[in-house]
Amino acid sequence: MRQNTADYRQLFLNDTPMMDMRAPVEYARGAFPHSENLPLLDDQQRQQVGTEYKRNGQQAAIELGWRLATPEVRAQRLVTWRDFVQRHPDGYLYCFRGGLxxxxxxxMLRDEGIDYPLVEGGYKAMRAFLLEQLDRQCAELPLVVIAGHTGSGKTELIHAATRAIDLEGIAHHRGSSFGRTRRPQPAQIDFENRVSVDLLKLAQSAGQVFVEDESRLIGRCFLPPVLQQALKRAPRVLVEEPVEARAQRIVRDYVTDALEDFAGEESGPAPALGDALRRNLSRIQKRLGGLRYRQLDEQLQAANAELASGGSAEAYIPLVCTLLREYYDGTYDYLMQQREGGVLFRGSHAEVLQWLGEQAG
Incomplete structure (x- = not known):
């Protein structure tokens, strides 16, 4: 029989499957990678037991919990729990504090002949461990920021680096007003937990860790202050690409390659993508100014029409060049002024890619 554990480090380093017994509403607020929500109580039952606890104490709450756990409810729970145990014989279960x-x-599992260990301290202790590790790794890991204007291909360079953390990938967002993807963004706690786990894994071996330069928000995911400060003081690698090349890369990523994400739309991929691009442009309307926004929106509609009729994305390039020069470059230059770290290397995308390869060697 495996024993209960409080070795949180190994749980996360090994991507250990974990059965989360908390109510769905608790799980939705924040959970851990490789966990599944198989609650003992549903949201309504949890609320009833909590109310009983406040009114009449723990024993009364326990008695109510057992009354709510009818034979039908118990049988249903055991079916899902047995399935998890069969799929993950090396896993663990936990609730909020590792208690009741x-x-x-x-x-209940033991009564069915199944011995399955739990995580002592539960969610609360594991969350505290990951927050402590996030602080530690941001202070101790040799982070190197890959910086450059929008469209420089920084994410591609992160993926090419041997040791790196992809913050935008974790956030399911590309980091700009046009950066929404078709995947929903994680809850803030989920984002923080995943970042902490990834940094913890990287800390198990020596070497620089590359991270893309980000503002405090990636979509609606907020970079923890300790990570913001680590990025601010970390040394930088500057990617320097001309506007035209950056615009072509953006059109490839946000238009040409993005079309397949809209393949199932009733209106067709190109019209659906065009509508999404117009919504994204409207998000920066105030910063562009009314007149400039209307001009760019008309230009965008013309590019959308050309894509829908002939499949060509070329008309987007001058529009993107304008947005880069008049909006994104200035915003990024301001961000760069806040950085404190020195410059380790600067060059074109190809030159930085070669430099990264030399660092790995």
């Missing part, structure tokens, strides 16, 4: 809910579920 997880031990009740553990006993």
């Amino acid at each position: 809910r997880s031990r009740t579920a553990q006993q």
